[in-house]
Amino acid sequence: MQKDLLNLELLVRDDNQRLFWWFHISGWMGISLVSYFSLNLWYNQPEISYLAHNLLQSVLGIVISWPLRSVFRAVWHKDNLQRIVVVVAATLLFSFFWSASRLFLFLVMTDESNLWSDFGGWLFSSIFIFGCWTAFYHGFKYYSLLQQETKNLHELATAQKEEILRRTQAESQAKEAQLKLLRYQLNPHFLFNTLNAISSLVNSAESVRANNMIVQLSRFLRYSLDNGGISEVPLKKEIEAVNLYLEIEQARFEDRLKVIFEISEEANASMVPSLLLQPLIENAIKYAIARSEAGGVIRITARIEAESLLMSVADSGCGSEVPDFEVLQGTGVGLMNIRQRLKALYGGLSSLDIGAADIGGLQANLLLPLRVAGV
Numbered sequence: 001m002q003k004d005l006l007n008l009e010l011l012v013r014d015d016n017q018r019l020f021w022w023f024h025i026s027g028w029m030g031i032s033l034v035s036y037f038s039l040n041l042w043y044n045q046p047e048i049s050y051l052a053h054n055l056l057q058s059v060l061g062i063v064i065s066w067p068l069r070s071v072f073r074a075v076w077h078k079d080n081l082q083r084i085v086v087v088v089a090a091t092l093l094f095s096f097f098w099s100a101s102r103l104f105l106f107l108v109m110t111d112e113s114n115l116w117s118d119f120g121g122w123l124f125s126s127i128f129i130f131g132c133w134t135a136f137y138h139g140f141k142y143y144s145l146l147q148q149e150t151k152n153l154h155e156l157a158t159a160q161k162e163e164i165l166r167r168t169q170a171e172s173q174a175k176e177a178q179l180k181l182l183r184y185q186l187n188p189h190f191l192f193n194t195l196n197a198i199s200s201l202v203n204s205a206e207s208v209r210a211n212n213m214i215v216q217l218s219r220f221l222r223y224s225l226d227n228g229g230i231s232e233v234p235l236k237k238e239i240e241a242v243n244l245y246l247e248i249e250q251a252r253f254e255d256r257l258k259v260i261f262e263i264s265e266e267a268n269a270s271m272v273p274s275l276l277l278q279p280l281i282e283n284a285i286k287y288a289i290a291r292s293e294a295g296g297v298i299r300i301t302a303r304i305e306a307e308s309l310l311m312s313v314a315d316s317g318c319g320s321e322v323p324d325f326e327v328l329q330g331t332g333v334g335l336m337n338i339r340q341r342l343k344a345l346y347g348g349l350s351s352l353d354i355g356a357a358d359i360g361g362l363q364a365n366l367l368l369p370l371r372v373a374g375v
Helices: 002-040 048-074 080-109 116-186 188-203 207-227 235-256 265-269 278-289 325-329 333-349
Strands: 232-234 257-263 271-273 296-305 308-315 351-356 362-369
Touching: 002 048, 002 116, 048 080, 048 116, 080 116, 116 333, 188 207, 188 235, 207 235, 232 235, 235 257, 235 265, 235 271, 235 278, 235 296, 257 265, 265 296, 271 333, 278 296, 278 308, 278 333, 278 362, 333 351, 333 362
Parallel strands: 257 296
Antiparallel strands: 232 271, 296 308, 308 362, 351 362
């Protein structure tokens, strides 16, 4: 990207160089043409010496006026008073040099003499010509700046529209994720497991635990409804939702499910997409804990490094059973949904990778740009 911008800048600079030299040379050659009709023809001066002087004075103008560009560039960013003083002084000085040079050249090339007394007239016309040169230079410079400013405003407006579109897509996908999450929660498999666990508690005369599980399920579903359409929430709030979900699952698995949280204090205020971790934890339970007779461990970590938030969800695996290939490659529906949401919210600044965990199973690693609540 930076290489493309540099190439574009060099291209614009080359175009400005070509335009400058085109106007610079064309303008001075135009002076020769005007002089030919207003002087050579008007005063009946067909001699080659007069015509040659007419052409050579424009060549002198090209050479003498060219350094003016460097002078004007050098003071372009000075304050207005300094710039005006330098521009006026340089214009008068270079006009004087051109007047003296072309008058001397005229005397050398023609039979005319004793014209130094008319130097004021020569100087007046020179000041007029160099004043026009200065005016055209500044006019073109301001026009170029106006064009660049217009282009910058257009690019800014385009970037803002893209940001709005990305935000809209993120909100839309967050809503879609909410609907998918509710579908997962309300599918027969999920309801069967949850209601079966509640039924077992009731039959065992453990009405308090059964009631707690019903309350936890209700609170989790309420959180899903209330926060599913929000793009980002503080990590602390997301962890509270994760706890609601895990409390339901722990009621099912009892001592077979152990959860470890390693959340740094500064990471709690970081903003994360709402309902981001639940599909990852659901995968860990489905493909690791539920398949292991002894159960297992789920570890959830979050920390800040540089300008990024690093999170992970790891499981202890399911013993000797080979992990599901689709989960290992990260192509499940939930994982694809997470990647789509991250791309919509953060573009290329985020990532989701699946790899081996140091506690025996799989680990989902999330990298998000650091955004702090209230900042």
